[in-house]
Amino acid sequence: MHSSLGDRGRLHSQKKKKKKLGKKEKGPTPEEAIQKLKETEKILIKKQEFLEQKIQQELQTAKKYGTKNKRAALQALRRKKRFEQQLAQTDGTLSTLEFQREAIENATTNAEVLRTMELAAQSMKKAYQDMDIDKVDELMTDITEQQELAQQISDAISRPMGFGDDVDEDELLEELEELEQEELAQELLNVGDKEEEPPVKLPSVPSAHLPAGP
Numbered sequence: 562m563h564s565s566l567g568d569r570g571r572l573h574s575q576k577k578k579k580k581k582l583g584k585k586e587k588g589p590t591p592e593e594a595i596q597k598l599k600e601t602e603k604i605l606i607k608k609q610e611f612l613e614q615k616i617q618q619e620l621q622t623a624k625k626y627g628t629k630n631k632r633a634a635l636q637a638l639r640r641k642k643r644f645e646q647q648l649a650q651t652d653g654t655l656s657t658l659e660f661q662r663e664a665i666e667n668a669t670t671n672a673e674v675l676r677t678m679e680l681a682a683q684s685m686k687k688a689y690q691d692m693d694i695d696k697v698d699e700l701m702t703d704i705t706e707q708q709e710l711a712q713q714i715s716d717a718i719s720r721p722m723g724f725g726d727d728v729d730e731d732e733l734l735e736e737l738e739e740l741e742q743e744e745l746a747q748e749l750l751n752v753g754d755k756e757e758e759p760p761v762k763l764p765s766v767p768s769a770h771l772p773a774g775p
């Protein structure tokens with residue numbers, strides 16, 4: 562009985578351990594990682610400034626002692642060398658962090674661009690899902706036919722109405738010729754009448770000389 566309870570307890574404990582081992586911790590988002598990298602970069606930049614100041618201080622100390630206190634000058638130069646090594650390491654670390662941050666920023670931008678392109682492709686696919694080339698051709702044919710019909714209607718409306726245009730043209734020409742003959746005959750009569758009119762008599766010129774003026 563006790564053995565059975567102990568086995569159950571061990572099994573339960575093993576299951577809990579498996580769950581813990583199988584459960585993966587959720588990593589930071591790209592935004593969180595970028596923010597953390599920026600904060601670390603600021604810390605390293607401050608460290609750079611501190612180390613540069615220390616290097617200058619130790620250099621001034623070495624110059625101060627010079628040959629007067631050779632031991633103190635050498636110690637200052639040793640400290641300066643250590644600070645320079647730390648500065649070089651800090652520079653390398655900062656460059657690595659900047660590279661990581663830029664890589665994450667580029668990856669985030671590329672991922673956002675891809676998501677946007679995917680959404681655009683889906684929207685375009687949805688817009689054209691009810692269309693095919695046959696429907697487009699049929700639509701364009703209908704539009705062309707309607708445009709031609711509209712042009713024909715416009716031409717018909719703008720054409721003058723031909724009321725009374727069913728008169729025989731030969732009759733009109735014959736009537737016009739008769740009018741021309743009548744007009745010509747009238748002109749000939751007018752010319753004959755002018756020839757028969759008596760000449761107009763003008764008053765005779767007096768033969769007496771007119772008296773001279775005062």
